[in-house]
Amino acid sequence: xxxxxxxxxxxxxxxxxxxxxxxxxxxxxxxxxxxxxxxxxxxxxxxxxxxxxxxxxxxxxxxxxxxxxxxxxxxxxxxxxxxxxxxxxxxxxxxxxxxxxxxxxxxxxxxxxxxxxxxxxxxxxxxxxxxxxxxxxxxxxxxxxxxxxxxxxxxxxxxxxxxxxxxxxxxxxxxxxxxxxxxxxxxxxxxxxxxxxxxxxxxxxxxxxxxxxxxxxxxxxxxxxxxxxxxxxxxxxxxxxxxxxxxxxxxxxxxxxxxxxxxxxxxxxxxxxxxxxxxxxxxxxxxxxxxxxxxxxxxxxxxxxxxxxxxxxxxxxxxxx
Amino acid sequence: xxxxxxxxxxxxxxxxxxxxxxxxxxxxxxxxxxxxxxxxxxxxxxxxxxxxxxxxxxxxxxxxxxxxxxxxxxxxxxxxxxxxxxxxxxxxxxxxxx
Numbered sequence: 001x002x003x004x005x006x007x008x009x010x011x012x013x014x015x016x017x018x019x020x021x022x023x024x025x026x027x028x029x030x031x032x033x034x035x036x037x038x039x040x041x042x043x044x045x046x047x048x049x050x051x052x053x054x055x056x057x058x059x060x061x062x063x064x065x066x067x068x069x070x071x072x073x074x075x076x077x078x079x080x081x082x083x084x085x086x087x088x089x090x091x092x093x094x095x096x097x098x099x100x101x102x103x104x105x106x107x108x109x110x111x112x113x114x115x116x117x118x119x120x121x122x123x124x125x126x127x128x129x130x131x132x133x134x135x136x137x138x139x140x141x142x143x144x145x146x147x148x149x150x151x152x153x154x155x156x157x158x159x160x161x162x163x164x165x166x167x168x169x170x171x172x173x174x175x176x177x178x179x180x181x182x183x184x185x186x187x188x189x190x191x192x193x194x195x196x197x198x199x200x201x202x203x204x205x206x207x208x209x210x211x212x213x214x215x216x217x218x219x220x221x222x223x224x225x226x227x228x229x230x231x232x233x234x235x236x237x238x239x240x241x242x243x244x245x246x247x248x249x250x251x252x253x254x255x256x257x258x259x260x261x262x263x264x265x266x267x268x269x270x271x272x273x274x275x276x277x278x279x280x281x282x283x284x285x286x287x288x289x290x291x292x293x294x295x296x297x298x299x300x301x302x303x304x305x306x307x308x309x310x311x312x313x314x315x316x317x318x319x320x321x
Numbered sequence: 322x323x324x325x326x327x328x329x330x331x332x333x334x335x336x337x338x339x340x341x342x343x344x345x346x347x348x349x350x351x352x353x354x355x356x357x358x359x360x361x362x363x364x365x366x367x368x369x370x371x372x373x374x375x376x377x378x379x380x381x382x383x384x385x386x387x388x389x390x391x392x393x394x395x396x397x398x399x400x401x402x403x404x405x406x407x408x409x410x411x412x413x414x415x416x417x418x419x
Contacts, residue, residue, distance in 0.1 A: 010377040011375075013393055019382050019383055023382075029382060060379075077335065080334075106332075117331060118332075165357055173344075175344055175346065176344070180361040180362060181364050182358065182362075197352065197354050200352075200354065242365070
């Protein structure tokens with residue numbers, strides 16, 4: 001029986017919304033978290049010259065034949081939960097085996113992926129996003145990635161206006177038992193006086209793009225679901241994640257030339273879902289900032305009514321758009 | 322075709338029990354601390370969203386509330402704002418990292 005495999009954390013509630021849409025449409029769904037393997041989920045996959053991967057994936061509540069899986073929704077699942085009592089060395093060994101074995105079989109399924117994990121991993125890299133976006137005809141901000149303080153000074157001198165810095169990878173960390181984050185920061189000349197610590201790791205700098213507002217463009221399959229994000233505070237204007245309370249949202253349309261570039265970008269990155277961030281200048285020009293292959297989308301649907309969960313379900317079902 | 326050095330990179334998973342690793346260590350010195358971390362801050366807790374209590378229901382394959390009312394996902398359209406509370410880490414917009 002045709003089935004859609006959902007691999008996601010159990011407490012990922014936006015995934016509930018997608019599961020609910022699919023279930024209401026009468027689609028058979030098998031949902032699991034990779035943390036279920038190997039203790040609560042069983043995989044028995046076979047492959048031979050005459051047939052691709054087949055066999056059984058099961059938990060205590062349901063089972064699915066691998067060859068029946070027509071689509072996979074892969075969204076930030078957890079690591080494998082291994083048997084208590086293993087030594088550290090055994091845990092590392094077993095986790096690697098699970099990853100290459102379970103992950104390998106699942107990754108090899110000939111299915112519609114939203115998104116394929118390997119594609120998602122590659123697309124997480126901001127430098128790859130920027131290079132690909134540029135090649136696809138999208139406007140990007142001048143950008144520097146460096147651990148060289150002199151390169152930072154040179155970039156600031158070469159850039160006509162202000163520059164910003166932002167993390168190249170995850171902005172969130174815990175320090176001193178306190179959760180902290182690093183938002184995009186528009187740098188003042190004073191910020192650039194003391195550059196000690198630049199050489200400790202990679203840092204990303206970009207030209208600050210004057211903006212009227214930003215756009216969170218969610219793509220599911222071939223559908224572009226765009227929402228203007230208007231910040232009504234100074235800190236929200238600098239990085240809207242820093243002040244959700246100041247934000248208002250409106251549905252909007254994606255300009256044709258941007259849409260064409262975005263479709264090319266998604267194709268080049270081999271993604272079927274992503275949440276893209278754009279800056280829109282006062283004159284209406286769109287500048288690509290970044291792509292989030294596993295980006296949050298539920299609050300945008302809530303604020304604008306954009307049918308994102310339905311679009312993800314359409315893509316998983318292979319509904320033509 | 323892209324070749325990955327390690328299967329970990331090709332099959333991304335969240336950390337085992339928590340999205341952000343715990344640490345009781347404080348900042349190091351100015352020559353060893355990544356420069357950008359001088360701009361790190363504890364997010365605004367006044368905008369934190371309290372998630373309703375819920376459990377995962379194997380039958381429906383969705384979370385259900387502990388009390389009568391709409392399903393949990395129907396009650397939470399707001400993004401979870403990092404509030405400094407380590408039991409309420411934010412979703413990582415950048416996706417799974419390890």
